[in-house]
Amino acid sequence: MMASQEGGRSTLATASRIVVKVGSSSLTSLNGGLSEQALGALVDVLAERRNRGTEVILVSSGAIAAGLAPLGLSRRPKDLATQQSAASVGQGLLMARYTEAFAAHGVTVSQVLLTADDLTRRTQYANAYRALERLLNLGVLPIVNENDTVATHEIRFGDNDRLAALVAHLVKADAMLLLSDVDALYDAPPGQGGQRIAEISEPAELESLSIGSTGAAGLGTGGMATKVQAASIAAGFGTPALITSTAQAAAALAGEHVGTWFSMHGVRRPIRLLWLAHLASTHGTLTLDDGAVRAIRERHKSLLPAGIKAISGDFEAGDAVELLDLQGRAFARGLVNYEASELPQMLGRRTKELAAELGSDYLREVVHVDDLVLL
Incomplete structure (x- = not known):
């Protein structure tokens, strides 16, 4: 030592x-x-x-x-x-x-x-x-x-x-x-x-x-x-x-x-990841299913709508949010690509399905892996 x-x-x-x-x-x-x-x-x-x-x-x-x-x-x-x-x-x-x-x-x-x-x-x-x-x-x-x-x-x-x-x-x-x-x-x-x-x-x-x-x-x-x-x-x-x-x-x-x-x-x-992990004020939470938690934590994947179970808070695109597991524990933070009002209609749905119904703008990830940090 x-x-x-x-x-x-x-x-x-x-x-x-x-x-x-x-x-x-x-x-x-x-x-x-x-x-x-x-x-x-x-x-x-x-x-x-x-x-x-x-x-x-x-x-x-x-x-x-x-x-x-x-x-x-x-x-x-x-x-x-x-x-x-x-x-x-x-x-x-x-x-x-x-x-x-x-x-x-x-x-x-x-x-x-x-x-x-x-x-x-x-x-x-x-x-x-x-x-x-x-x-x-x-x-x-x-x-x-x-x-x-x-x-x-x-x-x-x-x-x-x-x-x-x-x-x-x-x-x-x-x-x-x-x-x-x-x-x-x-x-x-x-x-x-x-x-x-x-x-x-x-x-x-x-x-x-x-x-x-x-x-x-x-x-x-x-x-x-x-x-x-x-x-x-x-x-x-x-x-x-x-x-x-x-x-x-x-x-x-x-x-x-x-x-x-x-x-x-x-x-x-x-x-920005240093800031996101330690200094950013978060404006809401996204609760994820077990599959999405594993994809982010273990395979370093982006967050897609299909893995989201619930949302809370009032946030705009670009705001920081906390990602929670089903037990309510925060395990990551990310910069969200959608407003809070846009997400309820997207929960649990696949990206291609959303794009076909709502337009190509909904092909983007909810939180991109490059704007996500594990806690």
């Missing part, structure tokens, strides 16, 4: 492209202002690595937290409108500090603000990919954040940890580094005798763990739970990841045995 741990971590030392995510708690003081010392220390580490030839994409929280003090707010607001206002004030402050700090090392940075739509709709994620690739080719260090000022509840990532996982997948990063004020994942609270977990090789190893959430400062959005989810998402879709503290950033990038390493256990797949 130790050999595999060291070998895995060496990926960070040799990677040519890395996505680094830093949380609000690592950049701000308890009163909500930016900590110049903390930001400067992180920039020193990342700039040194960038100047050695590694392409670095920084996903940085902190915009909302940076906007609290100027607005006279003591804690992160709960309502979306005030969050957006704080982000609007704080994002400029955050970027100004980064621009100045990186410039001292001769590194040019750029601001890239994204919403979930930018990484899940085909045309938009192609544009996001081209933009990031060109910035990296020009020697720029992109600083990415969720576009909190305009994002609605429906199109939010919800936290920058998951945004980092999507960005890492989008740019085909060699590894992802998630930084916060916690140095690793533990099997119990460290104060209660918890031991650091050095490596997670497969998702089943997480099932027995109790994972904490937002820290006492109230500045983050998800704490360790979302970092573990993001690292698991990345590893399951082909990008290994490390969770550790910002203070350990230099050691982590050197491949030292710090933090918790999430070994890659999946292969790269289209980014």
Whole structure:
């Protein structure tokens, strides 16, 4: 096990492209202002690595937290409108500090603000990919954040940890580094005798763990739970990841045995499937007979009308739906090709029969295999 741990971590030392995510708690003081010392220390580490030839994409929280003090707010607001206002004030402050700090090392940075739509709709994620690739080719260090000022509840990532996982997948990063004020994942609270977990090789190893959430400062959005989810998402879709503290950033990038390493256990797949499996809001369910369940789960087939027993929800073509077995268990998600109102007349019927009665437009699958992911 130790050999595999060291070998895995060496990926960070040799990677040519890395996505680094830093949380609000690592950049701000308890009163909500930016900590110049903390930001400067992180920039020193990342700039040194960038100047050695590694392409670095920084996903940085902190915009909302940076906007609290100027607005006279003591804690992160709960309502979306005030969050957006704080982000609007704080994002400029955050970027100004980064621009100045990186410039001292001769590194040019750029601001890239994204919403979930930018990484899940085909045309938009192609544009996001081209933009990031060109910035990296020009020697720029992109600083990415969720576009909190305009994002609605429906199109939010919800936290920058998951945004980092999507960005890492989008740019085909060699590894992802998630930084916060916690140095690793533990099997119990460290104060209660918890031991650091050095490596997670497969998702089943997480099932027995109790994972904490937002820290006492109230500045983050998800704490360790979302970092573990993001690292698991990345590893399951082909990008290994490390969770550790910002203070350990230099050691982590050197491949030292710090933090918790999430070994890659999946292969790269289209980014819309990553979104569909972990981030999409579903708008209904389709209950399938046993034959359809086996065809999808074991033979990786598309879903046809003949295998559907029941539907629920109000969805349009292109929406995400959950696929259920006869016991009501969700086993897959997919992008449906029909509106909910079209499906009742199709249940249990063969595609050719439907096409003869209703027209050739009904030859298409209900959910195509390329738009379907097993849970």
